[in-house]
Amino acid sequence: xxxxxxxxxxxxxxxxxxxxxxxxxxxxxxxxxxxxxxxxxxxxxxxxxxxxxxxxxxxxxxxxxxxxxxxxxxxxxxxxxxxxxxxxxxxxxxxxxxxxxxxxxxxxxxxxxxxxxxxxxxxxxxxxxxxxxxxxxxxxxxxxxxxxxxxxxxxxxxxxxxxxxxxxxxxxxxxxxxxxxxxxxxxxxxxxxxxxxxxxxxxxxxxxxxxxxxxxxxxxxxxxxxxxxxxxxxxxxxxxxxxxxxxxxxxxxxxxxxxxxxxxxxxxxxxxxxxxxxxxxxxxxxxxxxxxxxxxxxxxxxxxxxxxxxxxxxxxxxxxxxxxxxxxxxxxxxxxxxxxxxxxxxxxxxxxxxxxxxxxxxxxxxxxxxxxxxxxxxxxxxxxxxxxxxxxxxx
Amino acid sequence: xxxxxxxxxxxxxxxxxxxxxxxxxxxxxxxxxxxxxxxxxxxxxxxxxxxxxxxxxxxxxxxxxxxxxxxxxxxxxxxxxxxxxxxxxxxxxxxxxxxxxxxxxxxxxxxxxxxxxxxxxxxxxxxxxxxxxxxxxxxxxxxxxxxxxxxxxxxxxxxxxxxxxxxxxxxxxxxxxxxxxxxxxxxxxxxxxxxxxxxxxxxxxxxxxxxxxxxxxxxxxxxxxxxxxxxxxxxxxxxxxxxxxxxxxxxxxxxxxxxxxxxxxxxxxxxxxxxxxxxxxxxxxxxxxxxxxxxxxxxxxxxxxxxxxxxxxxxxxxxxxxxxxxxxxxxxxxxxxxxxxxxxxxxxxxxxxxxxxxxxxxxxxxxxxxxxxxxxxxxxxxxxxxxxxxxxxxx
Numbered sequence: 001x002x003x004x005x006x007x008x009x010x011x012x013x014x015x016x017x018x019x020x021x022x023x024x025x026x027x028x029x030x031x032x033x034x035x036x037x038x039x040x041x042x043x044x045x046x047x048x049x050x051x052x053x054x055x056x057x058x059x060x061x062x063x064x065x066x067x068x069x070x071x072x073x074x075x076x077x078x079x080x081x082x083x084x085x086x087x088x089x090x091x092x093x094x095x096x097x098x099x100x101x102x103x104x105x106x107x108x109x110x111x112x113x114x115x116x117x118x119x120x121x122x123x124x125x126x127x128x129x130x131x132x133x134x135x136x137x138x139x140x141x142x143x144x145x146x147x148x149x150x151x152x153x154x155x156x157x158x159x160x161x162x163x164x165x166x167x168x169x170x171x172x173x174x175x176x177x178x179x180x181x182x183x184x185x186x187x188x189x190x191x192x193x194x195x196x197x198x199x200x201x202x203x204x205x206x207x208x209x210x211x212x213x214x215x216x217x218x219x220x221x222x223x224x225x226x227x228x229x230x231x232x233x234x235x236x237x238x239x240x241x242x243x244x245x246x247x248x249x250x251x252x253x254x255x256x257x258x259x260x261x262x263x264x265x266x267x268x269x270x271x272x273x274x275x276x277x278x279x280x281x282x283x284x285x286x287x288x289x290x291x292x293x294x295x296x297x298x299x300x301x302x303x304x305x306x307x308x309x310x311x312x313x314x315x316x317x318x319x320x321x322x323x324x325x326x327x328x329x330x331x332x333x334x335x336x337x338x339x340x341x342x343x344x345x346x347x348x349x350x351x352x353x354x355x356x357x358x359x360x361x362x363x364x365x366x367x368x369x370x371x372x373x374x375x376x377x378x379x380x381x382x383x384x385x386x387x388x389x390x391x392x393x394x395x
Numbered sequence: 396x397x398x399x400x401x402x403x404x405x406x407x408x409x410x411x412x413x414x415x416x417x418x419x420x421x422x423x424x425x426x427x428x429x430x431x432x433x434x435x436x437x438x439x440x441x442x443x444x445x446x447x448x449x450x451x452x453x454x455x456x457x458x459x460x461x462x463x464x465x466x467x468x469x470x471x472x473x474x475x476x477x478x479x480x481x482x483x484x485x486x487x488x489x490x491x492x493x494x495x496x497x498x499x500x501x502x503x504x505x506x507x508x509x510x511x512x513x514x515x516x517x518x519x520x521x522x523x524x525x526x527x528x529x530x531x532x533x534x535x536x537x538x539x540x541x542x543x544x545x546x547x548x549x550x551x552x553x554x555x556x557x558x559x560x561x562x563x564x565x566x567x568x569x570x571x572x573x574x575x576x577x578x579x580x581x582x583x584x585x586x587x588x589x590x591x592x593x594x595x596x597x598x599x600x601x602x603x604x605x606x607x608x609x610x611x612x613x614x615x616x617x618x619x620x621x622x623x624x625x626x627x628x629x630x631x632x633x634x635x636x637x638x639x640x641x642x643x644x645x646x647x648x649x650x651x652x653x654x655x656x657x658x659x660x661x662x663x664x665x666x667x668x669x670x671x672x673x674x675x676x677x678x679x680x681x682x683x684x685x686x687x688x689x690x691x692x693x694x695x696x697x698x699x700x701x702x703x704x705x706x707x708x709x710x711x712x713x714x715x716x717x718x719x720x721x722x723x724x725x726x727x728x729x730x731x732x733x734x735x736x737x738x739x740x741x742x743x744x745x746x747x748x749x750x751x752x753x754x755x756x757x758x759x760x761x762x763x764x765x766x767x768x769x770x771x772x773x774x775x776x777x778x779x780x781x782x783x784x785x786x787x788x789x790x
Contacts, residue, residue: 068786074563076788165696168469172411271666293691301560304783388699391463393471
């Protein structure tokens with residue numbers, strides 16, 4: 001009697017990253033090694049594609065094509081922000097059963113981990129033997145348990161290189177520069193701008209994240225003080241900064257607040273927060289040259305700015321997800337553990353430890369309300385890797 | 396009797412670029428070869444630094460440091476947007492004479508060429524033997540006579556890589572994406588986004604520059620048509636787009652219009668134009684996922700995104716400026732001539748052909764009001780050089 005084979009399904013959820021396809025390719029290549037896996041399907045646009053049986057057969061893709069896909073930013077399979085409920089799951093299971101799917105790999109952030117948990121629980125309820133494994137990614141770096149998230153290092157590299165450039169630009173034509181960086185609740189990405197600093201005269205001179213309440217009066221006071229000292233001031237600000245009551249400054253200002261299915265307010269994709277902050281600085285300091293850039297989607301998918309460590313680890317979490325599944329037939333979420341400086345190992349943790357939760361920057365990563373600590377620099381440096389060499393004539 | 400020596404002065408004007416320091420270093424290294432040049436001074440913050448005698452001695456900088464400075468974005472000497480008049484020049488000449496300066500090299504765009512012309516004319520009036528040479532740079536690529544401008548290729552590379560990324564991001568989570576690109580009167584930089592397209596399904600699907608009048612109704616109609624065809628739409632828009640009467644759309648919207656000494660309206664450094672266009676698309680199409688990024692200063696000085704051809708040519712215009720000066724003792728502006736595909740030669744032209752004038756994209760670079768032509772692609776490709784390889788699973 002022949003051994004029974006089952007099929008595997010891979011999908012991608014949430015915002016793309018520069019290295020999310022490394023995880024996809026890692027999982028595909030490892031699945032191909034498993035004798036009990038028949039076909040490997042990809043779902044087009046995350047869980048949404050499962051409903052429509054919108055599948056792509058990934059089983060026989062040439063390795064050279066897979067390697068090129070791995071290096072391409074964005075979610076190669078397409079993504080979604082859909083959050084399935086019992087009815088949604090029932091429809092998915094119908095399609096999945098029809099296609100003899102036993103293994104479901106979902107590459108995404110905390111909302112995608114939540115999707116995995118829901119799918120797992122619903123599968124158990126209806127007694128469908130399905131193994132759902134969450135493969136982590138997020139530029140926000142806000143997943144629980146794991147030391148850091150694939151996708152973060154490359155986005156942090158973009159932010160660091162961007163601030164290296166705008167700091168030099170601001171030194172050329174002095175004034176105030178505000179850079180608004182992605183990050184809903186966690187400030188890791190904004191904090192990474194610190195890597196642009198070679199000395200205290202370099203920007204960013206001030207860093208504001210959502211972990212500390214944002215007070216507009218202190219903000220103006222601090223910007224003014226830096227400007228008086230250096231004749232210029234470069235500031236990194238999280239899109240998710242909140243006031244003393246915990247209300248996001250950006251959502252207080254948006255004409256119409258947009259929410260996704262997971263209840264998240266849409267913060268990116270407009271320049272409102274930046275423009276308000278710039279106007280406030282202008283009117284309260286009398287300094288005329290105030291410029292603001294909202295980094296937006298550039299930092300998430302810029303082609304050609306990848307951290308090598310990040311790319312390697314993103315590949316590895318895809319590989320490990322498959323290995324964990326087939327060594328123990330368990331469900332869960334893959335996490336990265338840091339060992340020494342700098343090595344990592346991988347583990348599988350319960351989905352309940354990760355789903356729909358948000359990790360914030362711990363207090364020891366801050367030196368003050370407007371600057372990060374050396375501990376944070378030590379944490380983030382190996383994740384970003386090599387940066388361009390900057391040599392100045394004048395400080 | 397010993398040969399008489401004179402000193403040389405170098406300064407940088409206008410917006411920085413990623414390769415402007417290549418020109419600085421090219422000029423320094425070539426000046427060091429001239430036996431009649433005593434000392435090489437750099438002026439801090441352009442012509443402004445001359446008034447204050449704020450000089451940096453560049454004569455004895457180590458070659459290893461110069462090479463590192465050349466690779467660093469931003470204006471290493473600092474910049475200015477000051478426009479000198481007769482009185483300003485008289486003060487400059489006092490300082491210059493005191494420092495025995497006979498050669499003045501000014502690295503900048505069309506406003507800096509204008510400064511060179513003014514300085515030259517004033518020097519003649521007061522019978523001060525000064526040779527003023529304009530070394531070109533501008534990310535806008537809008538200088539007259541020259542085939543293209545140093546600084547443009549690297550900025551165009553950033554724009555192309557950014558659109559490669561946002562196109563893939565938009566394909567992952569479909570919707571409307573607007574990218575606002577720098578360019579006051581000339582659309583070259585916005586047009587370079589076309590290099591992100593591998594086929595007709597790729598964005599940017601629409602490209603709007605200031606050479607063609609921007610009509611908001613046609614814009615909404617065209618965005619809608621693309622969205623209906625592909626389920627998504629990526630658009631590249633110049634910050635300098637103008638209406639049928641020639642009024643910049645951005646300056647019509649800004650609360651308070653800011654001008655520099657050369658009479659230019661400040662278009663960059665805020666998100667107003669993008670937000671207005673996004674709101675208009677949202678309200679007129681009913682499509683909810685509309686996102687906009689204003690690329691701002693990122694495209695001008697991003698550390699680590701340089702076109703190799705651009706870096707090489709930026710170095711060469713600095714070298715040639717010195718060679719032209721010492722072979723003929725003439726004043727003028729260095730231009731690049733394209734020969735075959737792809738080679739260049741350099742020439743010196745009269746400042747009056749370049750100063751304060753703006754080159755726009757010629758009609759043959761457009762295929763329609765919202766797309767560039769193959770001729771433009773052939774023009775821009777060699778200036779940008781290699782781009783990341785993109786491989787998609789789905790079109």
